[in-house]
Amino acid sequence: MTEYQRFQQALDSIGALANPAEAHGVLIGMWIGGGPAEESRWLAELVEEDRPPQAPPTALSELYQRLVEQVTTADNLGLDLVLPDEETSLKTQVEGLIDFAQGVLYGYAIENGPARRALGDDAREVFDDLGDIAQLDPESVKTEDDAFDIHQIEEYLSSALLVMYLQLHPPIPETAGSQRLQ
Template sequence: MTYRSVEAILEQQDADLGAAEAHGIATGMLCVEIRADAENWLRELIDDEQQLIDEDKALLHGVFEKTRVLLENQNEDFAFDLLMPEDDDPLDEQVEALRCWCQGFLFGVGYAQTGSDWPGDTAEVMRDMIELTKIDTDVGDEDDENALVELREYVRAAVFTVRDQFAELGQSQPH
């Protein structure tokens, strides 16, 4: 599951979003409803998913399903991570990807959760994610790199907070 591979497919399909935002949407959908359908996700990403070649469709389905598995098995090894540019990519690109990932996550949660009642700490996490969509991408020093690492770790933990809150409601657990 590589950022560049997903990014290339989305660019080729003239999608209005990139790999980080797409992964954020998938994660948000799956946090609310672990049984969410990959086809619904694909329809959000690509205007005409019929144009996708089988190999690209399989790769995107794989990203969605791997995200599902990592979210379901969160307690085993905390292997879930955000689909983002590599650490050696330009810092401003990484920060922009984090901003887009959070934007996608908010959309994904909203796509799957239409009610206005957020369980437990979810409302606070949603407010934090909204703030992260306003992050300044004009960065470049070592302090900014360290801050990005901390923000990514916070977002990873926040994902599980949301996932756990919805699981407690019984909305997200398989029956």
């Protein structure tokens, strides 16, 4: 079983309406839009309102903790995005990328992140790119299309979203008298 399938099973077990790519996008968008988001709040966004809260499956808690580590570790160069793997069809991979982009935009919106016009040029460009990805037609993307390299897009989003988070929520520098919370 792939990691993506494991996350899908976990999402299904709580009645989530999202697939793993979209769910991960929502989580990242929430963090970018409003800073650290509670795991329970993220999971509540993924299920119907009338579903009672329940203990999160281990796989989803691990995914949440992985994001926390990636955005709080100084030597990290990007986020590990949860997307369909190379073993799936290009169409499935593109659909996952679309769902991920839509999830990031949704997560950012529900946290009332800064208006697009208030962002720096780089962050606005990332949002424009997410919007373009969210509107892709998976049927129009062909393997022989050199202009569309899904791995290059994944790498770009991995680093661009982390940089965007750090720009909107810069770490507090440690001073000689401060101690880092464990």
